[in-house]
Amino acid sequence: MLTKTWQLAERTTHIKPSVIREILKLTQRPNIISFAGGLPSPDAFPLEHIQAASQRVLEKYGTSALQYSTTEGFPQLREWVANTVSSRGRATVTPDQVLITSGSQQALDLIGKVFLDPGSLVAVESPTYMGALQAWNAYQAQYTTMDMDEEGVMLASLEAALRRSPRFAYLLPNYQNPSGLMLSAECRQEVAKLAQRYGVPLLEDDAYAGLTFDGNIPPTLHGYAPDNTIYVGTFSKTLAPGLRLAWIVADKSLMGKLVETKQGTDLHTSSYGQLLAYECIEGGFLAEHSRTISSLYGERCARMLAGMEQHFPAEVTWTRPTGGMFIWVTLPQHMSAQKLFEVALEQEVAFVPGTPFYANGGGENTLRLNFSSSSLEKIDVGIERLGKAIRAAM
Amino acid sequence: MLTKTWQLAERTTHIKPSVIREILKLTQRPNIISFAGGLPSPDAFPLEHIQAASQRVLEKYGTSALQYSTTEGFPQLREWVANTVSSRGRATVTPDQVLITSGSQQALDLIGKVFLDPGSLVAVESPTYMGALQAWNAYQAQYTTMDMDEEGVMLASLEAALRRSPRFAYLLPNYQNPSGLMLSAECRQEVAKLAQRYGVPLLEDDAYAGLTFDGNIPPTLHGYAPDNTIYVGTFSKTLAPGLRLAWIVADKSLMGKLVETKQGTDLHTSSYGQLLAYECIEGGFLAEHSRTISSLYGERCARMLAGMEQHFPAEVTWTRPTGGMFIWVTLPQHMSAQKLFEVALEQEVAFVPGTPFYANGGGENTLRLNFSSSSLEKIDVGIERLGKAIRAAM
Numbered sequence: 011m012l013t014k015t016w017q018l019a020e021r022t023t024h025i026k027p028s029v030i031r032e033i034l035k036l037t038q039r040p041n042i043i044s045f046a047g048g049l050p051s052p053d054a055f056p057l058e059h060i061q062a063a064s065q066r067v068l069e070k071y072g073t074s075a076l077q078y079s080t081t082e083g084f085p086q087l088r089e090w091v092a093n094t095v096s097s098r099g100r101a102t103v104t105p106d107q108v109l110i111t112s113g114s115q116q117a118l119d120l121i122g123k124v125f126l127d128p129g130s131l132v133a134v135e136s137p138t139y140m141g142a143l144q145a146w147n148a149y150q151a152q153y154t155t156m157d158m159d160e161e162g163v164m165l166a167s168l169e170a171a172l173r174r175s176p177r178f179a180y181l182l183p184n185y186q187n188p189s190g191l192m193l194s195a196e197c198r199q200e201v202a203k204l205a206q207r208y209g210v211p212l213l214e215d216d217a218y219a220g221l222t223f224d225g226n227i228p229p230t231l232h233g234y235a236p237d238n239t240i241y242v243g244t245f246s247k248t249l250a251p252g253l254r255l256a257w258i259v260a261d262k263s264l265m266g267k268l269v270e271t272k273q274g275t276d277l278h279t280s281s282y283g284q285l286l287a288y289e290c291i292e293g294g295f296l297a298e299h300s301r302t303i304s305s306l307y308g309e310r311c312a313r314m315l316a317g318m319e320q321h322f323p324a325e326v327t328w329t330r331p332t333g334g335m336f337i338w339v340t341l342p343q344h345m346s347a348q349k350l351f352e353v354a355l356e357q358e359v360a361f362v363p364g365t366p367f368y369a370n371g372g373g374e375n376t377l378r379l380n381f382s383s384s385s386l387e388k389i390d391v392g393i394e395r396l397g398k399a400i401r402a403a404m
Numbered sequence: 405m406l407t408k409t410w411q412l413a414e415r416t417t418h419i420k421p422s423v424i425r426e427i428l429k430l431t432q433r434p435n436i437i438s439f440a441g442g443l444p445s446p447d448a449f450p451l452e453h454i455q456a457a458s459q460r461v462l463e464k465y466g467t468s469a470l471q472y473s474t475t476e477g478f479p480q481l482r483e484w485v486a487n488t489v490s491s492r493g494r495a496t497v498t499p500d501q502v503l504i505t506s507g508s509q510q511a512l513d514l515i516g517k518v519f520l521d522p523g524s525l526v527a528v529e530s531p532t533y534m535g536a537l538q539a540w541n542a543y544q545a546q547y548t549t550m551d552m553d554e555e556g557v558m559l560a561s562l563e564a565a566l567r568r569s570p571r572f573a574y575l576l577p578n579y580q581n582p583s584g585l586m587l588s589a590e591c592r593q594e595v596a597k598l599a600q601r602y603g604v605p606l607l608e609d610d611a612y613a614g615l616t617f618d619g620n621i622p623p624t625l626h627g628y629a630p631d632n633t634i635y636v637g638t639f640s641k642t643l644a645p646g647l648r649l650a651w652i653v654a655d656k657s658l659m660g661k662l663v664e665t666k667q668g669t670d671l672h673t674s675s676y677g678q679l680l681a682y683e684c685i686e687g688g689f690l691a692e693h694s695r696t697i698s699s700l701y702g703e704r705c706a707r708m709l710a711g712m713e714q715h716f717p718a719e720v721t722w723t724r725p726t727g728g729m730f731i732w733v734t735l736p737q738h739m740s741a742q743k744l745f746e747v748a749l750e751q752e753v754a755f756v757p758g759t760p761f762y763a764n765g766g767g768e769n770t771l772r773l774n775f776s777s778s779s780l781e782k783i784d785v786g787i788e789r790l791g792k793a794i795r796a797a798m
Contacts, residue, residue: 017663018661019519019520021517021521025661025665027660028667031667052466052470055467061463063460064462068454073451074646076446078443079639112506113670115671116669124413127413127415144668189571211409236408249473251470252469252470254506261409263409270419270421270540273421274419274508274535276513281646282680357452380635
C-alpha cells in the first residue's frame with residue numbers, strides 16, 4: 011500500500027512504531043495494573059502553581075509570548091538553565107551555551123541530525139533509553155553497546171566502545187531509564203577522561219536528576235569535560251511533560267550548528283510555553299517541588315521493592331534505585347520476559363519486557379517496572395500478582 | 405574550530421544560517437523602517453481572548469493539559485482541523501488524516517524526513533518559501549524549479565518538473581510567500597490532475613488562506629486529489645505564531661509513517677499549547693478574527709501599493725496581492741537588489757533581496773516587501789524612502 015503510492019526515503023525503513031506504545035495498548039484493559047508506562051504521576055503536577063503562572067504570562071510579557079522568538083530560546087530561561095547546570099557540575103555554564111528544545115526527545119533528535127550519517131556508530135549503554143534509539147534509527151545509526159554493573163557503565167566496556175570511534179557516547183548517569191542504575195561518583199571523572207583521550211564526545215542525558223530520594227547525586231560528567239560533553243536536561247519530570255520543554259548545553263563551537271539545525275526543524279520552541287515555564291520556576295519553586303515529587307516517588311519505590319522482596323522468587327534479582335522512576339528486573343537466565351508478559355496479563359498486571367532497550371539485541375530475561383505512576387495500593391496488589399505470574403511461568 | 409573537535413554529519417555542510425535572520429540583524433537600527441521581516445502584526449494578536457482561554461485550560465482539562473499525550477494530537481483539535489480543511493476543498497477530511505505539528509516548519513521538516521534521501525529531487529516554485537528550502541537542505545535535497553506568472557505556477561513548467569520524477573512538488577497556492585501570487589481557480593484542478601498523471605505527490609502549503617482581503621479563495625488542491633496531496637496549514641498567521649501549532653493532512657496510507665517519524669522527533673506537540681489553541685478557536689472565533697486581521701493587513705497592503713504607485717519609477721513592477729503578507733517587486737533586469745539594499749539602508753529603509761527565495765539561483769533583480777507588520781505612517785514614509793533609494797541606485 012505504502013510503496014504503491016509513496017516513494018519514501020531509505021531512512022523510513024528504519025523508523026518503527028514504538029514497541030512500548032504497542033504494549034501500552036494491551037495494558038489499557040480496565041482491571042489491569044500497569045507498571046509498563048513511563049509517565050510521571052499526575053498527582054505530582056503543580057496544577058495550581060501553573061494555573062497562577064499562566065495568568066501572569068500575558069500580563070507580564072504581552073504579545074512577546076505569542077510572537078515568533080529566537081531559535082535559541084528566551085534569555086531568562088537560558089540563564090536559569092545555565093545557573094542550574096552550573097550548580098550540578100564543576101564547570102560554569104553560560105547562557106550562550108544553552109539551547110531550549112521542544113522536549114528532550116527533540117534534543118536527542120537534533121544531536122542525531124547534527125552528528126549522524128547513515129551507518130555512523132553511536133556508543134550506548136546496554137540497556138539504554140529506547141527513545142534515543144528511536145531518534146537515531148531515523149538517521150540510520152548503528153550501535154556499539156557498553157555493559158553496566160551496579161556502578162553504572164563499566165569502564166573497560168566504555169573504553170572498548172570508544173576505541174571503535176563512535177560519533178558520540180550516550181550515557182544516562184543518574185537513575186537511568188530503564189535500569190534505575192547510577193554512575194558512581196568515583197567513575198565519573200574517569201569516564202570524562204577516557205572520552206577526552208579517545209576524542210569521542212559524551213552525550214549526558216540527565217532527565218532524572220530532579221528525582222533523587224536521598225539528595226545524593228554526584229557532579230555531572232559535563233562538569234569534568236565541558237568542551238567534550240553535550241548535556242541534556244528537561245522540565246518533563248519535575249514540572250510537566252506536556253509542556254515539551256528541555257535543553258541542550260554544549261560548547262559554543264557546536265552551538266551554532268545546533269541552532270541552525272533547530273531553525274530548519276521547527277524555528278523555535280513555543281514562546282508561550284517557555285515563558286509559562288519560566289513564570290513557574292523563577293524564585294526557586296522547582297527545587298522545592300522536586301523534593302515533593304521525589305518524596306512521593308521514593309515512597310512508591312520503597313513499597314514496590316518491599317513487595318518484590320516478599321513476593322518474588324529468590325532466583326529473580328533487581329536494582330534498588332535511589333531516584334528516578336524505574337526498577338529493572340532480571341529473571342533467571344532461561345526465562346523469557348515476553349512469555350512472562352502474557353502470563354502476567356492473565357493475572358491482570360503488566361510491565362515492559364526488556365529487549366527493546368537493547369540496541370543490538372539481548373536482555374530476553376529482563377523487564378522494566380515503573381513505580382512513579384501507581385498508588386501504593388496498586389503497587390501492593392500488582393506486585394503480588396506479578397510474583398504469582400513469575401512463579402507460574404517458572 | 406568545528407572540524408577539530410566534532411565529527412559532524414555530511415548533512416551539516418548543507419545547513420546554513422537563515423539569510424533573512426542575518427539581514428534582520430542589519431535592520432534593527434532604531435530609525436530604520438523595515439519591510440524585511442515576515443512577522444504577523446502583534447496588533448492583531450487576540451491577547452484578551454487568549455488570556456481568557458488560558459484560564460480555562462487547566463480548569464477544564466486538568467492534568468491532561470500537562471501530561472504526555474498522543475503523537476497524533478488532541479482529538480478535538482484534529483476534528484476542528486478536519487472540518488476546517490474539508491470546508492476549504494472538495495474532499496471530506498477525517499480526523500484520522502490529521503497530524504498536529506509544532507508549527508508548519510516542523511510539518512515541512514517531517515515531510516522532508518519521510519520523503520528525502522540525499523540527492524532526492526523536490527519541485528518548488530520559483531521563487532519559493534525559504535523556510536522550506538532550509539528544512540529540506542538538511543536532508544540534502546536537490547531542486548527543480550517551476551516558473552510562475554500572474555496565475556501562479558505555470559502548467560507547462562509544472563509538467564516539465566513532474567517529468568523529472570521529483571519526490572514531491574511543493575506549492576503555496578494562496579498569497580504565496582514571497583511573491584503574494586495566487587494560483588488561479590482554473591489552474592487548480594489541472595495542477596492536481598497533472599500531479600496524479602505523473603504519480604508525483606503534491607505538497608500544498610496553505611499558510612496564508614486565513615488572510616484573504618476579498619474572501620475570494622479557490623478550493624484547495626487537496627480537495628481535487630486527496631489521495632495524492634499532503635496539505636499543511638497553521639495557526640501562526642491567524643491565532644499566534646508563538647504557540648508553534650500547525651497541522652498536516654495526509655492520506656491514511658502515509659499517516660502512519662508521519663506519526664512514527666514525529667514520535668522519534670519530539671514525541672508530540674505541547675499538550676497545553678494544543679488545548680489552549682482549542683479553547684481559543686472552538687465556537688468559531690478564528691473565522692471572525694481572521695476577518696479582523698485581514699481587514700488590517702488589507703488596509704496596509706493597499707497603502708503600500710498606493711505609495712509604490714506614487715514613488716517607484718515606471719521601470720519597476722510588482723505584484724498586487726489580494727491577501728497574505730507580502731508584495732514582490734521586480735527591478736529592471738540589470739539592477740541588483742543586493743546593491744539596492746545597501747543604498748536603502750542609508751535611506752533608513754529595509755527589505756529582503758529576492759535571491760534566497762530561488763532554490764537554484766536567480767532573481768537578482770527581485771525583492772520582497774512585508775506590509776503586515778508596519779503602521780500606515782511607517783508604510784508611507786518607508787515607501788517614499790525606498791522610491792528615492794531605487795532612483796538613486798538606477
